[in-house]
Amino acid sequence: MTHYKYRLMAPGPTPVPEKVLIKMAEPIIHHRTAAFEAIVAEVKENLKWLYQTKDDVLVFAASGTGAMEGCITNLLSKNDKALVVDGGKFGERWWKICKAYGIAHDVIKVEWGKAVDPRLIEEKLKSADYRAVYIQASETSTGVYHPVKEIAAIVKKYPNTALVVDAITALGVVNLPTDEWGLDCVVSGSQKALMLPPGLAFTSVSKKAWGLIEKSDIPKFYFDFKREKKAIDENTTAYTPAVSLIIGLNEVLRSMKAMGLEGIFKKHEQIARACREGLKGMGLKLYAPEAPSNAVTAVYSPEGMEAGKIVKGLRDQFNMTIAGGQDQAKGKIFRIGHLGHYDPMDIVSVLSAVEITLLKNGHKLELGKGVGAALQVLAS
Amino acid sequence: MTHYKYRLMAPGPTPVPEKVLIKMAEPIIHHRTAAFEAIVAEVKENLKWLYQTKDDVLVFAASGTGAMEGCITNLLSKNDKALVVDGGKFGERWWKICKAYGIAHDVIKVEWGKAVDPRLIEEKLKSADYRAVYIQASETSTGVYHPVKEIAAIVKKYPNTALVVDAITALGVVNLPTDEWGLDCVVSGSQKALMLPPGLAFTSVSKKAWGLIEKSDIPKFYFDFKREKKAIDENTTAYTPAVSLIIGLNEVLRSMKAMGLEGIFKKHEQIARACREGLKGMGLKLYAPEAPSNAVTAVYSPEGMEAGKIVKGLRDQFNMTIAGGQDQAKGKIFRIGHLGHYDPMDIVSVLSAVEITLLKNGHKLELGKGVGAALQVLAS
Numbered sequence: 001m002t003h004y005k006y007r008l009m010a011p012g013p014t015p016v017p018e019k020v021l022i023k024m025a026e027p028i029i030h031h032r033t034a035a036f037e038a039i040v041a042e043v044k045e046n047l048k049w050l051y052q053t054k055d056d057v058l059v060f061a062a063s064g065t066g067a068m069e070g071c072i073t074n075l076l077s078k079n080d081k082a083l084v085v086d087g088g089k090f091g092e093r094w095w096k097i098c099k100a101y102g103i104a105h106d107v108i109k110v111e112w113g114k115a116v117d118p119r120l121i122e123e124k125l126k127s128a129d130y131r132a133v134y135i136q137a138s139e140t141s142t143g144v145y146h147p148v149k150e151i152a153a154i155v156k157k158y159p160n161t162a163l164v165v166d167a168i169t170a171l172g173v174v175n176l177p178t179d180e181w182g183l184d185c186v187v188s189g190s191q192k193a194l195m196l197p198p199g200l201a202f203t204s205v206s207k208k209a210w211g212l213i214e215k216s217d218i219p220k221f222y223f224d225f226k227r228e229k230k231a232i233d234e235n236t237t238a239y240t241p242a243v244s245l246i247i248g249l250n251e252v253l254r255s256m257k258a259m260g261l262e263g264i265f266k267k268h269e270q271i272a273r274a275c276r277e278g279l280k281g282m283g284l285k286l287y288a289p290e291a292p293s294n295a296v297t298a299v300y301s302p303e304g305m306e307a308g309k310i311v312k313g314l315r316d317q318f319n320m321t322i323a324g325g326q327d328q329a330k331g332k333i334f335r336i337g338h339l340g341h342y343d344p345m346d347i348v349s350v351l352s353a354v355e356i357t358l359l360k361n362g363h364k365l366e367l368g369k370g371v372g373a374a375l376q377v378l379a380s
Numbered sequence: 381m382t383h384y385k386y387r388l389m390a391p392g393p394t395p396v397p398e399k400v401l402i403k404m405a406e407p408i409i410h411h412r413t414a415a416f417e418a419i420v421a422e423v424k425e426n427l428k429w430l431y432q433t434k435d436d437v438l439v440f441a442a443s444g445t446g447a448m449e450g451c452i453t454n455l456l457s458k459n460d461k462a463l464v465v466d467g468g469k470f471g472e473r474w475w476k477i478c479k480a481y482g483i484a485h486d487v488i489k490v491e492w493g494k495a496v497d498p499r500l501i502e503e504k505l506k507s508a509d510y511r512a513v514y515i516q517a518s519e520t521s522t523g524v525y526h527p528v529k530e531i532a533a534i535v536k537k538y539p540n541t542a543l544v545v546d547a548i549t550a551l552g553v554v555n556l557p558t559d560e561w562g563l564d565c566v567v568s569g570s571q572k573a574l575m576l577p578p579g580l581a582f583t584s585v586s587k588k589a590w591g592l593i594e595k596s597d598i599p600k601f602y603f604d605f606k607r608e609k610k611a612i613d614e615n616t617t618a619y620t621p622a623v624s625l626i627i628g629l630n631e632v633l634r635s636m637k638a639m640g641l642e643g644i645f646k647k648h649e650q651i652a653r654a655c656r657e658g659l660k661g662m663g664l665k666l667y668a669p670e671a672p673s674n675a676v677t678a679v680y681s682p683e684g685m686e687a688g689k690i691v692k693g694l695r696d697q698f699n700m701t702i703a704g705g706q707d708q709a710k711g712k713i714f715r716i717g718h719l720g721h722y723d724p725m726d727i728v729s730v731l732s733a734v735e736i737t738l739l740k741n742g743h744k745l746e747l748g749k750g751v752g753a754a755l756q757v758l759a760s
Contacts, residue, residue: 003639003647005723018398025405259383267383281748318725343385345698348732349725352751356759367755368661371732372748379736379747 004319009350011140011169011296011323011337013191013198016248017255020195024248031243037235039250044232046253050171051186051204052261053178058228060201061242064168064189065093067201070223071134071164071185072097075212080131081105083124085116088141089326090166094134101218106130112142112329113298115291118150125158131212132162132184137170141326143298143335144288145174152181162209168192169295171202172256173268173339184209190245193268193295195252195340199242205229268294271338271347274374278351279336281373282358282365287333295339298325300332302363307334313357320353344378384699389730391520391549391676391703391717393571393578396628397635400575404628411623417615419630424612426633430551431566431584432641433558438608440581441622444548444569445473447581450603451514451544451565452477455592460511461485463504465496469521469706470546474514481598486510492522492709493678495671498530505538511592512542512564517550521706523678523715524668525554532561542589548572549675551582552636553648553719564589570625573648573675575632575720579622585609648674651718651727654754658731659716661753662738662745667713675719678705680712682743687714693737700733724758 008015016024029036047057060066072094076082082103084094087110098105106124110116121133133155137148148165155163162184167176171186172193178186183204190200205213205225213225222239231238256264272294276286279299287298301307307324311334314320325333336350351371358365388395396404409416427437440446452474456462462483464474467490478485486504490496501513513535517528528545535543542564547556551566552573558566563584570580585593585605593605602619611618636644652674656666659679667678681687687704691714694700705713716730731751738745 003643003723004725007725263383270383343383345384345387345729345732348728348751352725352728352755352758356755359759366752367759368748368750368752370748371728371751371755372746375732375736375747375751378732379739 002317002319004317007318007320007346007349009320009322009336009338009346011335011339014195014337014340014342016195016197017252017341020248020251023251024244026247028243031236031241036243039247040232040237041235043246043250043253044235046250046257047202049257050253051178052176052180053204055179055207056205056229056232058203058205058225058232059237059241059246060223060228061199061239062201062223063198064166064187064201066223067187067203068093068166069097070220070225071187071203072103073101073218073220073223074216074225075132075162075164075185075209076103077131077215077217081128083108083121083130083133085110085121085133085135085146087114087116087136087144087146088112088139090136090139090141090168094166103218113144113287115144115146116151118147118154121151122154125154125161130161132164134164135166137165137167137176138173138293138295140169140296142288142329143293143296144291145170145293146291148176148183149181152183156182159208162206162212169293169339172264173295175261175265178204182206190249193339194249196245196248199245200249268339270377271342271344272297274344274347274377275336275338275351277377278347278370278374279354282355282370283363287329296335296337298329298333298335301334302358305361305363306331309361310334310354310357313360314353317357318353320350322350347374382697382699384697387698387700387726387729389700389702389716389718389726391715391719394575394717394720394722396575396577397632397721400628400631403631404624406627408623411621412616416623419627420612420617421615423626423630423633424615426630426637427582429637430633431558432556432560433584435559435587436585436609436612438583438585438605438612439617439621439626440603440608441579441619442581443578444546444567444581446603447567447583448473448546449477450600450605451567451583452483453481453598453600453603454596454605455512455542455544455565455589456483457511457595457597461508463488463501463510463513465490465501465513465515465526467494467496467516467522467524467526468492468519470516470519470548474546483598493524493667495524495526496531498527498534501531502534505534505541510541512544514544515546517545517547517556518553518673518675520549520676522668522709523673523676524671525550525673526671528556528563529561532563536562539588542586542592549673549719552644553675555641555645558584562586570629573719574629576625576628579625580629648719650757651722651724652677654724654727654757655716655718655731657757658727658750658754659734662735662750663743667709676715676717678709678713678715681714682738685741685743686711689741690714690734690737693740694730694733697737698733700730702730727754
């Protein structure tokens with residue numbers, strides 16, 4: 001029986017703040033009521049604030065993948081072609097959905113741990129007629145942040161091509177001004193920086209995207225954006241909403257507004273930097289040193305040490321959940337999530353556990369050195 | 381607006397585990413019912429387990445001070461004399477209660493930061509007829525642990541003298557086997573190692589103590605031990621009990637039993653040692669290096685740095701509550717609580733905050749060195 005408290009430090013699901021848990025524990029109310037509609041109305045406005053958009057943000061009772069699927073089935077038509085950037089497990093998901101629906105698509109394969117070069121997207125767009133470009137902002141499997149702003153500037157030049165951004169681990173972490181950059185659909189989920197249990201998916205929809213949606217002939221029902229827009233315009237949802245999650249979301253968005261966007265981005269930047277510096281201070285090599293995501297840090301295990309040992313050590317001795325690598329990165333890297341309800345002391349805790357675990361597995365280091373490097377970031 | 385989570389690291393009240401909070405949030409039940417009596421019955425048995433006693437443990441809806449008062453008004457009679465050991469704010473409390481009731485008492489004054497020399501108690505007991513000796517196990521104001529076992533061995537030799545131990549910050553922290561050592565009354569409270577909100581006081585009562593209680597002629601009503609014994613023998617309380625706290629206590633005691641006494645003492649020993657080594661690693665001097673309590677660590681602020689600055693720095697920048705010094709130690713020391721619902725990472729967090737705060741106030745140190753010393757303890 002461990003005497004360490006449980007600490008969830010994976011890149012989602014992430015811890016839910018106590019006051020949100022308490023709010024969600026209140027007795028359930030019916031969704032076809034004025035009381036619930038008032039909550040939806042407030043959530044709708046605050047989501048627009050978070051998304052930095054004047055356009056629509058749709059809410060689904062689903063995982064983020066549901067909204068990803070919707071961005072394919074709603075924006076595209078049977079004869080359209082999609083351009084997909086695949087630099088990890090979540091990049092893969094875009095073309096897997098295309099494949100499931102028999103939609104033509106080209107894939108820009110990106111080396112894991114690297115960000116996509118926007119010029120590759122530009123070349124592709126010049127070479128063929130793509131109805132939409134599908135990318136990740138933060139690729140959770142590799143800890144990479146892709147250059148969304150630069151990509152958006154390119155796609156903007158094509159009036160019949162939409163840019164769809166999977167921002168599931170980026171919205172509420174880094175600055176992604178939907179309208180200013182011209183992001184047509186930005187997908188997110190509840191269990192990341194929104195600090196809620198899993199179960200809600202979101203997507204913004206720009207005017208350009210609505211234009212494509214009007215023409216779409218791909219079959220869809222649950223993830224029908226037009227139907228949901230009609231509903232949310234009337235402060236409701238087309239199908240039964242996840243009532244307690246929406247109530248929790250209202251609470252979360254109020255807290256986020258109180259902190260302000262700048263405060264939120266600064267906090268994530270600080271704790272992500274502390275995490276990276278701490279790991280480097282232990283002599284470890286980052287997996288994505290050139291384009292690190294502020295949501296999740298992926299780091300190589302020391303030469304000759306299976307990364308699973310670190311994940312297991314943190315689990316068994318320290319009652320802490322972090323993530324290992326997936327597919328080609330399996331055994332080589334481990335990943336620490338720091339998006340949402342985390343503070344610098346959570347980082348100090350996970351770094352402390354990593355230090356001891358590395359030492360116990362034979363990695364030479366001076367205890368406190370990694371944490372010290374993180375404290376330098378916090379002190380400055 | 382701070383982005384640090386609130387961390388309560390004072391020597392009481394201490395954090396309440398989530399599952400206990402949830403239990404206490406259940407709808408209130410009536411106390412004169414079979415359901416509540418079953419809870420009292422279980423609590424009674426588990427308190428005996430925690431106290432390591434076959435004798436009675438009484439429960440009051442009160443602060444610990446209430447049970448302290450009861451140990452004076454119930455054990456003594458008007459013409460009795462008490463012997464009080466005063467090595468801090470809580471030692472003082474014993475003679476202040478005696479004074480309020482006009483009870484004759486002698487005081488052994490102990491230098492703050494030092495433990496009492498048991499020989500002084502032996503000398504006193506030889507010189508006069510004391511009905512009871514009043515001590516602290518852990519003196520919260522100075523972070524000192526007094527040699528309870530040695531004192532008990534001395535008092536045991538006097539068949540008409542009881543030993544009363546204020547174990548408010550010691551029960552559930554260090555091994556205090558009530559029956560084995562012959563402790564006549566051991567006082568505790570809910571808001572310390574019992575991980576509950578404040579509001580419950582406890583005391584064990586030995587057969588020797590009951591002998592004195594039979595003869596006591598001091599007026600009392602609410603803290604009438606005989607009346608409470610009669611009640612708890614029937615699995616109830618004389619007056620309205622603090623229902624939700626008793627329900628929480630039941631939950632806490634179940635968890636403590638699952639961990640086992642040895643596990644509980646080991647955990648506290650580990651985190652207390654990590655705390656002390658961490659502070660020493662920053663070049664700080666402990667206030668009670670010879671007899672440190674595993675419940676609370678008192679440490680000198682660096683030469684020329686008002687200790688209040690550290691308390692304030694932790695509060696303002698790190699959203700952390702620790703305690704300063706009281707009376708003669710005010711401004712000179714600060715105190716970190718680590719009894720109850722704490723784990724090693726809580727210690728790492730408070731040490732990290734202290735390191736940065738010291739640095740910002742001009743104390744020279746290498747960031748990570750104090751934490752590193754603590755990690756050495758955790759790694760070993």
